[in-house]
Amino acid sequence: MNSTLVVGPDLPRAARPRWGQVAAGVSVLLAAGLAGLLIGPAGLEVNDVLRALGDGLPFLDVPHGLTETQLDILWQLRLPRVVLGAIVGAALAISGAAYQGVFRNPLADPYLLGVAAGAGFGATLAFVLAPGAAIGPVALLPIAAFAGSLVGVGLTYGVGRTLGDRSNAALILAGVAVASFLTALQTFIQQRNTDTLREVYSWILGSISTLGWSEVLLALPYAGLATIVIFLHRRLLDVLAVGEEESRSLGVSTGRVRATVVVAASLGTAAAVAVSGLIGFVGIIVPHAVRLLTGWSYRVIIPLSALFGGAFLVAADLVARSVMSPAELPIGVVTAFLGAPFFAVVMRSTRRMR
Numbered sequence: 001m002n003s004t005l006v007v008g009p010d011l012p013r014a015a016r017p018r019w020g021q022v023a024a025g026v027s028v029l030l031a032a033g034l035a036g037l038l039i040g041p042a043g044l045e046v047n048d049v050l051r052a053l054g055d056g057l058p059f060l061d062v063p064h065g066l067t068e069t070q071l072d073i074l075w076q077l078r079l080p081r082v083v084l085g086a087i088v089g090a091a092l093a094i095s096g097a098a099y100q101g102v103f104r105n106p107l108a109d110p111y112l113l114g115v116a117a118g119a120g121f122g123a124t125l126a127f128v129l130a131p132g133a134a135i136g137p138v139a140l141l142p143i144a145a146f147a148g149s150l151v152g153v154g155l156t157y158g159v160g161r162t163l164g165d166r167s168n169a170a171l172i173l174a175g176v177a178v179a180s181f182l183t184a185l186q187t188f189i190q191q192r193n194t195d196t197l198r199e200v201y202s203w204i205l206g207s208i209s210t211l212g213w214s215e216v217l218l219a220l221p222y223a224g225l226a227t228i229v230i231f232l233h234r235r236l237l238d239v240l241a242v243g244e245e246e247s248r249s250l251g252v253s254t255g256r257v258r259a260t261v262v263v264a265a266s267l268g269t270a271a272a273v274a275v276s277g278l279i280g281f282v283g284i285i286v287p288h289a290v291r292l293l294t295g296w297s298y299r300v301i302i303p304l305s306a307l308f309g310g311a312f313l314v315a316a317d318l319v320a321r322s323v324m325s326p327a328e329l330p331i332g333v334v335t336a337f338l339g340a341p342f343f344a345v346v347m348r349s350t351r352r353m354r
Helices: 019-038 046-055 068-103 115-129 140-162 168-192 194-204 213-232 234-240 244-249 254-276 282-294 298-322 331-353
Strands: none
Touching: 019 046, 019 068, 019 298, 046 068, 068 213, 068 234, 068 254, 068 282, 068 298, 115 140, 115 168, 115 254, 140 168, 140 213, 140 254, 168 194, 213 234, 213 254, 213 298, 234 244, 234 254, 234 298, 244 254, 282 298, 282 331, 298 331
């Protein structure tokens, strides 16, 4: 961690996101989204898709060559899938970056800290106890997932502190233990409620293949709120990076900042898990890739992680539905294939920096 980082009003301009970086993130996200709209069994021409999207805007009447069936594929299948992939990817990536800043741990990730497992446990309880939970902004599923995610991160932090070792490895080991425990509880509940086993199992693997606009409306308010809170605290994450005592000497209430960011990151993770299941490693791959390209400031990492995280998951979903077409892989399998070796590389690099 860069111990010489300057924070506050005197933060160097180089630590702020540049327009070129933001433009690159937006361009990559739009390119991934356009590929997600075009590639599939029903081939759509790029000009027709762009004209149809323009025709969908208010007060515009743009002629296009798509049939009614192709329009249904575009508006009811592919576009909500791309939008939801972008929301879930952005939420997981920005949550991972926030956890890394709060815990000052480059290995922190919602999946490895037990947060995703906690959200999965809460969502499983919702499936079992209230299988008819309505889909909507106040549906039970994201609320249960949020409560479970807070339990997961709270247990991980508590177990990590009781080990008497604040190293990166201790926190990750605590997260693995908590995630295993919560997953075991989740499995036990599933076995006791076999009528919901298939539904829960399919959801656990992580997928956005059968989701639509209702799930977009379900995840968007929670993920949006979490993103806004984390974005507003990005400067304070830079302050926390210089150390506990130094942060307090600068007038920062470190306890309040940590609690606020952890709650917001857990809410973002829960919003993603509630609609897509358990998709691991996005929160560690994307922030580290951004960090390698731009440096250590969270003022840059947070907004760019949202953009590149959305693009990453849209691209991963494209791979998941293309590599074994017409069959589809769970998107969590794709991210695990990429994330497991990436995590090993990051862990090796972290050990070398000590």
